[in-house]
Amino acid sequence: MPEFARLPGFRDFPPEELGLKSHILDAWRRVSRRYGFEEYDGPPLEPLELYVEKSGDEIVEQLYAFEDKGGRWVALRPEMTPSLARILAERARALPKPIRWFTAPQLFRYERQQRGRLREHFQWNVDIVGETDVAADAEVLAVAIDGLRELGLTSEDFRARVSHRGLLAALLGRCGVREEAVPAAFTAIDKLGRETGERTRARLAEIGLGREQLDEVLSLFEGADTVAIASRYGEDAAVARDLRSVTRCFELLDAMGLADYVQFDLTIVRGLAYYTGTVFELFDCRGELRAICGGGRYDRLLELVGGDPLPAVGFGMGDVVLAELLQERRLAPPYSRAVDYYIVTIGPAERPLALRIARRLRDRGHSVSYALADQSVKKQFSSANAEGARRVVILGPEEAAAGVVKVRDMASGGESTISLEELGG
């Protein structure tokens, strides 16, 4: 046993495991840029206050928080949205709207250990700030969907489930849930799929719902689509308004050719406190994994952290569940090492020339490797293979004297003699 074990819930990234993470992060960056988003970042440590009451109890319970040496209460960032709100509270006024920003930070949450949930993860955040139109909601959903399509996943693999908090609040109101009980009802509904029906009933009963109200609330989630809701509750002004917003969001995604990737699902509420409108989560179609992505509209958060009131919508997508899904679908790229050239020297006398050749090749942008200590030719060839060299440059006393080198193509085995000048020596 090594003396120091890794902390539970944290990962090491040796090269062969870093490859998959880089593959994911590269795809996220490409898609963000394709949609015209600019990259930003912030500090990993923030004032504890930034999360309390803004993110919601669940995340606050999971904070890595402590008092620093200056007596400040600080926390490792568990999510990026409060930092984004803080950064923009200071700068948004000077920026043209809407602001389209993305980032992919490492985040920290002291979670209960379970599949797909660790104590650190990388999370792609894509947000549009300064636009109330539901076209912004559809746009960020399209970015999330394309982020997964870019990695080879299709509508057979995942689905975005979309709902609206305002709509759900209005429907709960129609079922007799008092306004002040709505947040507690949201918490109960958020846990619907993860807890037994009995536990949900108990949670709803705790907030004072009678048997009939309880049955009506639960009937909302039994396959209710937008048409059924409209025909039953459509005369309610708030229901009608938020249903229009949801319907428009689906129309826009349909126009983008993404209808197969989205479905309406009233059980999506989201655990975080700040969402005010559209909410969505992306799941694998087989329903085996935790959520891949979650997001929604949060029109009051910027104001809450002291900025101008600015509407905002965005999402966070983690690398952990996504890596599991890619591995399951055999979409993770195989790890391979590769250098353009490996220089094999027959004896120590050729070493200075080898170093000169390496310098020239590297200056031209090629990757080059060689043995750092004197080694047999056989050992050098086996290192060249292990490092995935595409070509081996062989340098012996005769070649050096004649101003040439032998170059072996490792895939074909073919050898050619070329002048040092040609190689850049």
Ligand code: HAM
């Ligand atoms: P969230 O739902 O807490 O939202 O996290 C978003 C995604 O991050 C999850 O769907 C999951 O893929 C990943 N994730 C979260 N916690 C963990 C964990 N402990 N281990 C592995 N992966 C995890 C937010 O954080 C919002 N701030 C997203 C957002 C951005 N909303 C608007 N803009």
